[in-house]
Amino acid sequence: MFKNFFKSYDFRRGLLLVFTILVCGLTLFILNFPDLIPGMAIGVLLTSICDLQGDFNKRVLAMLFSIVLNVFSFFMINMFLEQPFLLFPYLTITVFMISYIGVFGFRANMLAFSGLMGIVLSMVRKYEGTAIWEYIGLFIGGGLVYMLFSSIFHRLTKKSQVNEKLVALMNYTAEYLTLKFQTYQKGEDLDEERRLSKHQSITDMEEDLRQLLFTNEIFGGSSKTRNRQMLLLVEMIDVAELTSTNLMDIKTLRTKEYWSEDLFQPYLEIMSKQITWLKNLSAALGGANVDIKPPVTVAEIEYINQAIHEFAVFHGISKVREISIPLFNFKNYLIRQQSKLNAVYYLVKNKKSRQLETLAKSYQQKFISGEDYSIRGLKESFKLSSPHLRHSIRLTVSMISGYLIGVLLEVHNPYWIMLTIVVIMRPSYGLTKERSVKRVSGTVVGTLIAAGIVLLTSQIYIHMAVALISMVFGFSLISRNYFWAAVCITLYVIFAFSLILPDQWGVIQYRLIDTVIGGVVSTIVAYTVLPHWEYKTLRNSMIEVLEANQNYISAIIEFYKNPSDDIEYRLNRKKAFTSTAELHASFKRYTQDPKRRQLKRRYYYEWMTINQNILSTLASLGTYIKDHHHADIKESFEITMQNLKLNLNHIEHKFDNPVFKLKADFNVQNCMDDYYNSLTETRDKEISKGQLEIDPKFKHILIESKNIKQEIDLLEELTSKLISTTNQFL
Structure with missing residues (x-):
């Protein structure tokens, strides 16, 4: 397990980040500019957030946008930092606008995360005069150095x-x-x-x-x-x-x-x-x-x-x-x-x-899930029912509230509260609560370990080693195990700051207090301010599954007619499997909502299980017909499958119109039965006459008809169950 982790992309990327920071830091230290190290290190860190696997051009553009966005944020915040009446309105508008960028998808979401982190880190200290331009230049330099090292890294490890x-x-x-x-x-x-x-x-x-x-x-x-x-x-x-x-x-x-x-x-x-x-x-x-x-x-x-x-x-x-x-x-x-x-x-x-x-290339592009970066996406999501807009509002409220609480309580570093909120806050209450628990508990464990190390030794080199090692593991584990990532990041922050500040116990105390405040604020805001309950997303996922399954059925019908052309079949198969996986992910998030919001959990789980069986049966049918086209049942097959598709369409209509009376309608189901029964009667007559050896072609037709009939019978049975379950919660 550990061997695989040390060989993993996550661990290597953590090493890349730390290596780049060390190269930049040591270069400035050798040139006798140790005070300039933070600017370059932050540039490396924030740029690395947008370094995602996938399209090379999109990755480079995301990192460049990150540099530009964070430079602008630093310049503006540094200007307003000591003017609270200007700072708070600016923070409110900027935090909302940057968090709303996430509507464009995962890559844009990481760009927004980098921008929010940049806002927080820009509040660490006030720069004056030429120091402002020095910081901006070093920040850009750190980002560009990381981009260079990242390109080399991806080429060597592709x-x-x-x-x-x-x-x-x-x-x-x-x-x-x-x-x-x-x-x-x-x-x-x-x-x-x-x-x-x-x-x-x-x-x-x-x-x-x-x-x-x-x-x-x-x-x-x-x-x-x-x-x-x-x-x-x-x-x-x-x-x-x-x-x-x-x-x-x-x-x-x-x-x-x-x-x-x-x-x-x-x-x-x-x-x-x-x-x-x-x-x-x-x-x-x-x-x-x-x-x-x-x-x-x-x-x-x-x-x-x-x-x-x-x-x-x-x-x-x-x-x-x-x-x-x-x-x-x-x-x-x-x-x-x-x-x-x-x-x-x-x-x-x-x-x-x-x-x-x-x-x-045209074939490959069909199977890539693209991201829409048009302005239309911003307009369509700018409504109060949109989960993206609600999340942006909650994130803005929680960050501003957290900073205000820190200022009013005269917390040593109130921006640490905002930092905690940025990494904890998630689109749904359940995910936010889970992340908050892991973050706070990870911070507690990290502070206890740090306290033990401080008690055991005061050697600065040991503290530096702990900071570097924990930094590597902290960034490597974020996507694998957030609890241990929080432990390692806490160790890194404590010992990194202890190299600058002499009061190590103060750093430990402030880190713990700020994390707890950030965790509590995030959880309360996620529950009270325009909360997003997952059952709404779950129902949308169900509709998408029904649409994908109907398209999958159409593709199976066409594939049975023309097995030489499988592109549309593969494409619709992929969409059906992906939509079912997204439904399961939505259901897992739903189970993290408060219990009083899970009144129909049993029905949703039953619906999801039946759908999984429908998908498995469709996959069985699809894989079987790839190599079996002996039976003369194409017309009966299409009629029966279209009838099945119609029933799924009726279920979809029920979601849009709950008063719609939903019932199973399989009035054409006998066409497959009649054909198979005639084959078995013919074979039984042959056996009764002493003809035990079966004609190979007739054998294939008999088995093919039996198997296809059996799969369709199962699909009809499962669809009837899906209709019954849908009626119970709609």
């Missing part, structure tokens, strides 16, 4: 950044497979919470990789390394889709009269080997020296087909059809999964070097 995320994606997928394996092995119900969590992790990681690989990141053009990584992503997305499919109802099968555990055991052994193999492949991609030879071959999986045939003949084909067909499908699933894992294996072993001719 391969490892992508590999790290590919390894995580492979591990998440292996863990998802393990959940399913345990379900089949033990016959227990699938842990829905863990399944939803793994699905979200897989989907989020896929999206991160698309942003890294499908944007104009500096990758040296169309290199073999980039192409290989793109291929790995494409293959792993297919592996993840296969993993999410509904394979069989094992609990029902185990109740059948002729069910045999001995017959099923080889399937579990093969599945277990595939899981172990995928874990080894991810370890190998991460640099570990492990054996990654394929533990099983497609031919070996095909061999168990003979066991199914003998089982069916022994008991009577018609008697065990409900068992033999699911086992036959499971065998085909294992073969498809093995084929995909073989492709992953060859890519990990660098045995494939073909260019990604099929992934043209």
Whole structure:
């Protein structure tokens, strides 16, 4: 675990930040300008906040905008710092405007965070005369030096950044497979919470990789390394889709009269080997020296087909059809999964070097979630019902209130309260409360550790070492473990200030007091000032899921008609999976709201679980029809799927019009049943006449019809449940 952390992008980026600050600081110290170090160090720190993975041009522009924004903030605040009647109005307007920039998306949100941090750090001291221009010049210099080092860093680590995320994606997928394996092995119900969590992790990681690989990141053009990584992503997305499919109802099968555990055991052994193999492949991609030879071959999986045939003949084909067909499908699933894992294996072993001719730039751009930077976004969100506007108002109120409280209580450094509020305040009450608890508890632990170190030794070099080490870990852990990040940042701040101020115990005391005040103010304001309750966002996420699933169904219909063109299918599949992951993320935030705001939690969770099963069934159907087009059911298939889509549309309409009477309508469901029943009657007649051998083509048609009918029956059942659940909370 620790070994992986030290090899991670987060840790390396923390090292980059500290290294840049050290280079700037030591250079100024050697040139005998130690008083100028803070300006350059702050320039490095604030610029680094906008150094995000992804599009190179956007990253550079964000860092440049950060420098310009923070220079302007410093100049204006320095002008008003000793004039409170001008300072407070300016702070109110500026904090609101900068925080509102976050409406444009995550990158803009980090730019806003950098700007807010810049406002706070501009209040540390008053500069006069030429010192103002010296600070501005050093701030710009620090930012530009970081941009230079960052560009070099990203060029040198571009391969490892992508590999790290590919390894995580492979591990998440292996863990998802393990959940399913345990379900089949033990016959227990699938842990829905863990399944939803793994699905979200897989989907989020896929999206991160698309942003890294499908944007104009500096990758040296169309290199073999980039192409290989793109291929790995494409293959792993297919592996993840296969993993999410509904394979069989094992609990029902185990109740059948002729069910045999001995017959099923080889399937579990093969599945277990595939899981172990995928874990080894991810370890190998991460640099570990492990054996990654394929533990099983497609031919070996095909061999168990003979066991199914003998089982069916022994008991009577018609008697065990409900068992033999699911086992036959499971065998085909294992073969498809093995084929995909073989492709992953060859890519990990660098045995494939073909260019990604099929992934043209126009194709790649379709799969990138773009950000709209037009003025329209600002206008549309400038209404009181907008979560973005509400968050900006709450953040402004809390920062100004925190500073006023600090001034009135004559706190030593009131801007520290504002700093705490900036890093704690989040768009929803639940996230703000959680972050506040972690920040305050982390600060308490950090101050206790700092007090222990101060009591043990007064050596300045030890204090410097603690400050540097804690700084690296503090910035490395922010996105991984906020509690320990708060501990490390507290240690860094205390010992960094202790190098300047002689009163170390005073620094510890002020740090703790200011953090507690900031945490309390943030939580109170988040609860009382235009609070945002997550159930509203949750319902919007449900509507987006319904729209995405309807588009996914349309794509499946078209894909069944024309399997050679899979672009729209893949694109709508991606949107369906992403919207479901966002729904789960919204539900997790909803569970952090006050209990009195969670009156319909049970129904929301049930709705989300049913939707996940619908998505898994759609994925099963989509993966199955890729290779099966024997049955003459295209017209019946389209009619039935369109009817299913219509029912989902009715559910969506219910959200907009709660008085709408919602009921299931599957008046065309018999068209698939009739076709399959006619096939089984034909086969039963053949068997009764002594014709045990089945025509291979007829066999494919029979199995294909059975499987598609079974998936559609399940979709209709799940949609009926979704309608019933929707009626209970709307």
